[in-house]
Amino acid sequence: MSLVTKPTVIFPEHEVSQDQMVNVLKELFPYHPKWDTVERMIRNTQVDHRNLLSPIDQVITHPGFEYRNKLYKDHGLKMASRVAKQVLDDNKMTPNDIDMLMVVSCTGFLMPSLTSYIISDLGFRPNTKQLPVAQLGCAAGAWALNRAYEYIKAYPDHNVLLLSVEFSSLLFQPEDSKISSLISNCLFGDAVSGCIIKGAYEDGDEGYLIEGIDSFVKKDSDHYIKYDVKSTGFHFGLDKEVMHSIKDVAPIMKGLIKDECEKEINDLDFHLFHTGGRKILDELVSNLDLVEENVSKSRQSLKNHGNIASGVVLDVLNKEFESKTRKNGDTGMMAAFGPGFTAEINHGTWIKN
Amino acid sequence: MSLVTKPTVIFPEHEVSQDQMVNVLKELFPYHPKWDTVERMIRNTQVDHRNLLSPIDQVITHPGFEYRNKLYKDHGLKMASRVAKQVLDDNKMTPNDIDMLMVVSCTGFLMPSLTSYIISDLGFRPNTKQLPVAQLGCAAGAWALNRAYEYIKAYPDHNVLLLSVEFSSLLFQPEDSKISSLISNCLFGDAVSGCIIKGAYEDGDEGYLIEGIDSFVKKDSDHYIKYDVKSTGFHFGLDKEVMHSIKDVAPIMKGLIKDECEKEINDLDFHLFHTGGRKILDELVSNLDLVEENVSKSRQSLKNHGNIASGVVLDVLNKEFESKTRKNGDTGMMAAFGPGFTAEINHGTWIKN
Known part of the structure; x- marks a missing residue:
């Protein structure tokens, strides 16, 4: 039986309000032919503010795919490690108690994946099973819980650690003025989160x-x-x-x-x-x-x-x-x-x- | 019980011998300071020939990441579909008999992934489970069989279709003259393969x-x-x-x-x-x-x-x-x-x- 325990969700420090975003995009595309539509649609997103990996003036510049992917790796590993430690602590567990490590993340690409770095850096067992998934986007969190459910059906006393690493701000494309892209730039936020899915849960869980x-x-x-x-x-x-x-x-x-x-x-x-x-x-x-x-x-x-x-x-x-x-x-x-x-x-x- | 049935392995049409490769690289890097070492090491790979997605003169030029990823998608989908049909036929199965589709592939990146395209194009059930993995490189074939084993442990009468799509030639970097890179250019081959992992196998299997x-x-x-x-x-x-x-x-x-x-x-x-x-x-x-x-x-x-x-x-x-x-x-x-x-x-x- 797969018990999804309390998640930890952490956000990078740079907060941007939707008002700021409107101003930033207006400056970036001062002559956008459909600006009124864009602004109305941004206001309609019902997003009030978001946290991003970098200050907004850095988000909207493109330092190159290589540099962005390096930011992804450095911050991803740091924040994912923090989340992993937190959910282990919350569950009074150690890395030794985890049988499978899932990392879902579609906003950067690493090989070896974060699963491998985290197993090594945080001292998980060398036989911890890895499940890194990069291609399932926004569905990947629920997808991973479904796969954890299947996995625990096979191994009823095993535990799965799920980590989600999403820095959509690293996908900001300053050359792209399509209306749908401008809206997306104001829709997605950055966060790293995780939880433990327990096979054999106990009284008090x-x-x-x-x-x-x-x-x-x-x-x-x-x-x-x-x-x-x-x-x-x-x-x-x-x-x-x-x-x-x-x-x-x-x-x-x-x-x-x-x-x-x-x-x-x-x-x-x-x-x-x-x-x-x-x-x-x-x-x-x-x-x-x-x-x-x-x-x-x-x-x-x-x-x-x-x-x-x-x-x-x-x-x-x-x-x-x-x-x-x-x-x-x-x-x-x-x-x-x-x-x-x-x-x-x-x-x-x-x-x- | 997970029975791995007969795989299908197909290769793209462009064959290149190691002798040809030596000549091609020698032309590309005519003044390589360590050419003798490089040539000796290439001869030592014990690779005789390989099949690549494109003719060798195209492989060694870089038409851009975007174009290469388009080649990856077009050929990957076409060849993976061919392999999927073949292994289904070999097992006297239809797409309807498959419960989970795994695609392992580290030489291109797609979102949605090939799992999604194949489920749609080949008429798999809409509730077919997807497992696309891009970050486990050469370990991913055995990794997928291990995950299929676990999956079938949970669902003993289910069937898994595994497809491997690898076009390493799309990673040729003509600017890179490091010795290890030149050897890698002569080591990896392109292929698409797959097999069905059956839960409930029958007499005659x-x-x-x-x-x-x-x-x-x-x-x-x-x-x-x-x-x-x-x-x-x-x-x-x-x-x-x-x-x-x-x-x-x-x-x-x-x-x-x-x-x-x-x-x-x-x-x-x-x-x-x-x-x-x-x-x-x-x-x-x-x-x-x-x-x-x-x-x-x-x-x-x-x-x-x-x-x-x-x-x-x-x-x-x-x-x-x-x-x-x-x-x-x-x-x-x-x-x-x-x-x-x-x-x-x-x-x-x-x-x-």
């Missing part, structure tokens, strides 16, 4: 016990959410068609909860939804007939941090822990969406003994 | 039944086998210290076979070793006191194709199938080595009913 999982790939949707890979690094691309994916995945989400929990989604006690963006959350509310309260923690995460990619579901889960309103036996679900269009879904029960 | 697995990460070895990520793409780096890794992993390999099979490695009937390069195989022979015959299929793969990265273990396994000498109940092992230094090891029994 609290967490989200995953009890069922599902996956979804939408046919012919490769252009919805994607990277173009160039000498300047990864160029994030978003097609507005992506909004129509939610109507395709909604029946699958409903079906899973109906079939496995004999409930409607609104009847669940907690909802751990990826933020995507404001419109994705609106589409969820509309297609699942959700009570607005059920997306409130996702909206709050979006407002305060922007979309922190694979880390969003951990941030929303963390808010459930911090709200201290969850009771033993509460039922809930998680869903995240990413490139492809891909969705990863799970459901389970809150454990609090 | 033949294959390698994995019965035990192990993983290893060597401390402080991140510089042994690595990429530098630059605007010109991935730059492969190899430190000769890597040779010393085999002495560290050898006891772990011996231990696994001793503990779980109560045998010595030479007592096993077949050996599916990653080729690495000639010296890695020599180190294996030396540190494991191997009978030379036990690395012969790996040496043959190296000679005819070069090191095809994550695909090597599938090519060597394929040679076991094609040799038709394996009997039901034969015991064997697999080991592959990659960035980090990372090793993935497994052992099992040949099934032939």
